[in-house]
Amino acid sequence: EETFRICRELLDEIILVDSDAICAAIKDIFEDTRSIVEPAGALAVAGAKAYVEREGCKDKTLVAISCGANMNFDRLRHVSERSELGERREAIIAVTIPEKPGSFKRFCSVIGGRNITEFNYRFADPSVAHVFVGVQIAGRDDVEKLLGDLRAEELDGIDLTDNELAKLHIRHLVGGHAPQLKDERVLRFEFPDRPGALMRFLEAMRTDWNISLFHYRNHGADYGRVLVGIQVPSGDALAFQQFLDTLGYPYIEETGNPAYRLFLGKTIR
Numbered sequence: 001e002e003t004f005r006i007c008r009e010l011l012d013e014i015i016l017v018d019s020d021a022i023c024a025a026i027k028d029i030f031e032d033t034r035s036i037v038e039p040a041g042a043l044a045v046a047g048a049k050a051y052v053e054r055e056g057c058k059d060k061t062l063v064a065i066s067c068g069a070n071m072n073f074d075r076l077r078h079v080s081e082r083s084e085l086g087e088r089r090e091a092i093i094a095v096t097i098p099e100k101p102g103s104f105k106r107f108c109s110v111i112g113g114r115n116i117t118e119f120n121y122r123f124a125d126p127s128v129a130h131v132f133v134g135v136q137i138a139g140r141d142d143v144e145k146l147l148g149d150l151r152a153e154e155l156d157g158i159d160l161t162d163n164e165l166a167k168l169h170i171r172h173l174v175g176g177h178a179p180q181l182k183d184e185r186v187l188r189f190e191f192p193d194r195p196g197a198l199m200r201f202l203e204a205m206r207t208d209w210n211i212s213l214f215h216y217r218n219h220g221a222d223y224g225r226v227l228v229g230i231q232v233p234s235g236d237a238l239a240f241q242q243f244l245d246t247l248g249y250p251y252i253e254e255t256g257n258p259a260y261r262l263f264l265g266k267t268i269r
Contacts, residue, residue, distance in 0.1 A: 017046040023079045024086030025049065029066055036076070041068035046086075084136075085161060090117050091143045092134050092166060096156040099129045104211050105202040110149050111135065113195050114142075116216070122175035122264070123212040123229075132166075132174045134218075175213070175264055183231050184212050185240070186260050190250040191216075191224040204247050205230070206239070213264065227254070229264075 017025075022039045025046035029037055044064035052062070084090035097103045104121075111133075118134030137143060143159055150157040160166040178184075191197040205211075213229030232240045244251060254260050 015047040015050050017043065017050055018086075020082045020086030021046040021050065022086070023082040024084075026079050027083040027087070036069065036071050037066050038068040038070040039079075040070075041066050082167070084117065085167065088139055089136060090134055090161075091137045091146070092118070092132070092160045092163075092171070093143070093146070094158045094160055094166075095131045095133060095150060097129050097131060099123070099125060099127055101207050101210050103129065104214075105199075105207075106153065107131065107150075107155060108199055108202060110153050110155065111146075112149075114146070115195055115218075116198065117218040118171065119214055119216040120171060120174035121211075121214040123178045123181055123210075124176070126180075132160075132171060175215070177264065178212065181212055181229075181231060183233050184229050184255070184265070185232050186213065186227065186229045186254045186257070186264070187244075188252045188254050189226045189228060191226050192249075193218065193222055193224040197224070201247065201249070205243060206236075209236070209240070 019039075022042050025042035026037060026039065028045060028049075029035065029042055044066060048062050048064045051057070052060075085092070095107060097107050115136035116133060117136055118132070120132040121129060123129070135142075135146065137146075143161065147157045147159065160170075189201075191201070210231040211228065212231055213227065215227040216224055218224065230240075255265075
């Protein structure tokens with residue numbers, strides 16, 4: 001009652017922010033001070049940023065009180081995952097593309113020089129493919145432009161950046177068994193984490209080899225950890241090895257890995 005009385009008497013306004021904005025504020029405070037505050041302790045910074053954006057403030061001095069270090073190490077995983085979304089530096093989109101060789105490369109050409117932060121895809125239907133992708137952006141206008149570029153190529157895209165189900169759960173569940181696939185080989189690659197690395201991979205690969213699985217998430221390192229499934233007929237084994245040697249990216253084949261067989265490959269009975 002006393003807290004409410006003081007707030008009612010002294011506060012001019014209450015500004016609402018979401019979890020992504022709080023995560024972004026935690027990152028801001030860490031980058032400026034190398035200290036980590038709890039979510040409630042970052043609320044003032046998140047609110048100040050929202051106020052500045054709404055009012056268009058310039059050349060003003062704003063004071064935000066940041067307090068509280070009730071943060072455990074495990075929670076930092078969630079904060080890191082959501083901070084780029086909160087800063088509006090990352091967008092999440094779902095794209096439907098034709099399920100045929102060359103479509104993946106065509107989609108990536110639309111992405112162009114934009115940095116891909118996450119990519120999830122698993123073969124599920126012989127006619128269409130649904131791709132879950134994260135893209136680095138400079139602002140919300142970039143998302144609309146990207147969706148427009150996709151429409152121009154007759155590719156359907158949906159903005160999932162503000163979709164909690166997609167951000168919390170679906171991004172980790174894309175995939176599953178694909179028993180109808182034949183000749184699938186699964187490899188773990190280390191891609192140079194820079195624009196163009198994916199296109200180099202696709203341009204080096206034969207167009208008649210179908211990509212059946214692709215998973216990547218940016219971890220802020222110099223290289224990206226990428227899991228790729230490719231349908232390679234047994235008669236193309238030598239040509240496929242030549243492709244890997246020419247590409248030059250470090251890789252480990254995981255086709256026999258029990259984790260792959262249990263959750264992504266043909267069902268084990």
